Amino acid sequence: MSVLIFAELDEGALKKSSLEAIYYGSKVAELTGSSATAIVLGEGNADELAKAGRFGATKVLHASDPKLNEGNAMAYASVVAEAAHQEGADIIVLAKSSLGDSMAARLAGKLKAGLAANVIELPDLSNGFRVKRSIFTGKAFAFTALTADTKILAIKKNTLTPEETDAVATVEAFKPTLNEADFAVKVTNVEKATGDILLPEADLVVSAGRGLKGPENWGIVEDLAKALHAATACSKPVSDLDWRPHHEHVGQTGIKISPNLYIACGISGAIQHLAGVNSSKVIVVINKDSDAPFFKSADYGIVGDVFDVLPRLTKAVKEL
Amino acid sequence: MKILVCVTSVPDTITKITLTDNNTKLNKAGVQFITGPYDDYALSRAVELKEQLGGTVTVLNVGESDAEPVIRKCLAIGADDAIRVNAEPTDAYFVAEQIAAIAKENGYDLILMGRESIDYNGGQVHGIVGEMLGIPSISPVMKLAIAGTTAQITREIEGGHEELEAGLPLVLGCQEPIAEWKIPNMRGIMSARTKPLKVVEPTGKDTLTQISNYELPPARGACKMIPASEAETLIKLLRTEAKVL
Ligand SMILES: Cc1cc2nc3c(=O)[nH]c(=O)nc-3n(C[C@H](O)[C@H](O)[C@H](O)COP(=O)(O)OP(=O)(O)OC[C@H]3O[C@@H](n4cnc5c(N)ncnc54)[C@H](O)[C@@H]3O)c2cc1C
Numbered sequence: 001m002s003v004l005i006f007a008e009l010d011e012g013a014l015k016k017s018s019l020e021a022i023y024y025g026s027k028v029a030e031l032t033g034s035s036a037t038a039i040v041l042g043e044g045n046a047d048e049l050a051k052a053g054r055f056g057a058t059k060v061l062h063a064s065d066p067k068l069n070e071g072n073a074m075a076y077a078s079v080v081a082e083a084a085h086q087e088g089a090d091i092i093v094l095a096k097s098s099l100g101d102s103m104a105a106r107l108a109g110k111l112k113a114g115l116a117a118n119v120i121e122l123p124d125l126s127n128g129f130r131v132k133r134s135i136f137t138g139k140a141f142a143f144t145a146l147t148a149d150t151k152i153l154a155i156k157k158n159t160l161t162p163e164e165t166d167a168v169a170t171v172e173a174f175k176p177t178l179n180e181a182d183f184a185v186k187v188t189n190v191e192k193a194t195g196d197i198l199l200p201e202a203d204l205v206v207s208a209g210r211g212l213k214g215p216e217n218w219g220i221v222e223d224l225a226k227a228l229h230a231a232t233a234c235s236k237p238v239s240d241l242d243w244r245p246h247h248e249h250v251g252q253t254g255i256k257i258s259p260n261l262y263i264a265c266g267i268s269g270a271i272q273h274l275a276g277v278n279s280s281k282v283i284v285v286i287n288k289d290s291d292a293p294f295f296k297s298a299d300y301g302i303v304g305d306v307f308d309v310l311p312r313l314t315k316a317v318k319e320l
Numbered sequence: 321m322k323i324l325v326c327v328t329s330v331p332d333t334i335t336k337i338t339l340t341d342n343n344t345k346l347n348k349a350g351v352q353f354i355t356g357p358y359d360d361y362a363l364s365r366a367v368e369l370k371e372q373l374g375g376t377v378t379v380l381n382v383g384e385s386d387a388e389p390v391i392r393k394c395l396a397i398g399a400d401d402a403i404r405v406n407a408e409p410t411d412a413y414f415v416a417e418q419i420a421a422i423a424k425e426n427g428y429d430l431i432l433m434g435r436e437s438i439d440y441n442g443g444q445v446h447g448i449v450g451e452m453l454g455i456p457s458i459s460p461v462m463k464l465a466i467a468g469t470t471a472q473i474t475r476e477i478e479g480g481h482e483e484l485e486a487g488l489p490l491v492l493g494c495q496e497p498i499a500e501w502k503i504p505n506m507r508g509i510m511s512a513r514t515k516p517l518k519v520v521e522p523t524g525k526d527t528l529t530q531i532s533n534y535e536l537p538p539a540r541g542a543c544k545m546i547p548a549s550e551a552e553t554l555i556k557l558l559r560t561e562a563k564v565l
């Protein structure tokens with residue numbers, strides 16, 4: 001019995017969400033009296049991989065075949081399944097992400113594993129194996145028993161706050177069998193903003209809605225985000241109107257985020273929007289309409305014009 | 321082109337969730353059920369592909385009889401026929417088993433569904449179905465074009481998107497902007513009444529997860545209002561009081 005954590009690399013570094021997953025996995029290992037092993041796929045730097053130790057992994061399996069550099073959900077699921085067999089892992093932990101979600105679904109099918117997505121607490125082992133997960137896009141929680149022999153937990157951001165130590169993990173080469181069939185889907189092109197803070201990974205998010213009036217006005221949103229080292233997000237109409245790229249759209253039909261701070265500028269606070277952001281730790285709302293519904297779900301509010309308030313906030317951040 | 325579209329019947333997005341029976345059940349009283357918004361995108365694209373390439377669109381729902389209004393609406397939007405597997409869709413593996421069984425029996429070029437259902441947000445059914453059928457699954461799909469037996473797909477990734485090419489058959493989890501939601505017209509609604517809706521009993525009964533009870537999130541405290549003239553103090557409060565900066 002052991003815990004296997006699927007950890008992702010982004011531009012050569014272990015993703016922040018994966019470090020959270022490693023920490024979470026190590027806590028599950030403590031609870032179950034076992035050990036936590038991370039698995040990393042694709043080429044990567046050994047020092048970077050050893051960092052998994054600081055978050056609680058005792059070992060890192062590294063499948064460094066360059067064929068795995070591209071995040072291919074099917075091949076990844078096969079490799080993780082093989083690692084789980086080798087390690088005798090019956091609990092697999094990962095952070096929710098666009099790759100992780102697809103990988104975990106294939107893996108659940110392969111291993112006939114019970115998969116709980118959006119897990120927000122450590123499992124309760126007092127009576128079987130029970131997790132608390134967010135459902136209805138954060139509008140409710142379901143306590144769910146996982147009854148299969150193998151369990152997969154996909155955790156939401158900010159589930160636990162990792163405590164780092166100076167432990168180092170041993171990095172072990174892992175040479176899985178790669179099946180041609182897993183490479184049936186060809187990637188012909190990738191377009192990804194580089195250097196930007198990825199929205200699902202961000203601790204701080206500045207988001208804006210139709211109140212910004214047009215895409216040409218996003219400078220004031222980006223300036224505040226840059227000053228805060230925050231990611232930018234938007235409401236659905238804004239991405240529908242093509243003012244902003246689709247991957248910035250948050251809400252019930254967009255990306256679900258749970259950062260430490262969410263600043264909503266010129267967003268009315270429709271229930272579908274709130275659903276995607278209501279698990280943020282602190283919510284700030286800036287809206288010129290004092291009756292905007294968003295104020296009811298906020299921690300701090302400013303009734304004011306975004307064109308006046310945002311530049312002043314940016315200046316105040318720079319003066320901190 | 322033979323397309324299967326799997327749809328969920330879920331509470332409307334404006335629903336305020338409440339609980340009953342000592343928090344062991346979701347309260348369905350007064351709740352309006354709709355087609356899962358992501359499934360609706362999948363269906364709309366399927367109907368467009370049928371119009372473009374010919375073929376059939378079958379709608380599949382694993383659900384109880386109260387899901388039939390949603391299925392009829394899918395028929396009104398342009399699906400040709402429907403299958404309902406008569407069972408409560410409580411567990412992703414179980415639902416995937418039903419879909420895979422029907423897919424094996426009938427053989428489809430494309431199996432489309434939403435990237436996730438908006439009730440339990442599992443987002444795993446497409447992957448498990450793909451695994452059960454031994455064919456690729458891709459999600460979340462933002463664009464889909466078919467040329468012959470090859471699909472050109474745009475998939476959303478964090479901070480961008482990737483373009484993919486794959487041979488049919490495929491299982492796809494869809495999201496916007498793959499198509500515009502379609503609204504049924506009068507003719508569609510009339511014809512939907514007579515389109516075939518077959519009800520079948522489930523195969524297998526593997527459930528790997530079981531919900532024991534529910535909880536609602538705690539209410540946020542009162543919102544602290546800061547006058548616009550003193551907006552700068554917000555930044556100080558975020559650092560000293562909220563401790564997020
Ligand atoms: C099935 C379904 C799913 C949906 N999913 C989502 C989703 O995932 N995400 C999402 O966001 N929405 C979603 N929606 C849409 C949602 O219902 C709202 O329409 C949307 O969130 C509104 O976006 P908004 O707040 O930017 O625009 P509006 O509602 O138009 O609000 C603009 C706000 O800006 C304020 N404002 C205007 N000018 C200024 C100014 N100068 N300074 C300050 N404030 C100003 C106004 O007072 C207003 O409150 C969904 C809807 C449906 C039906």
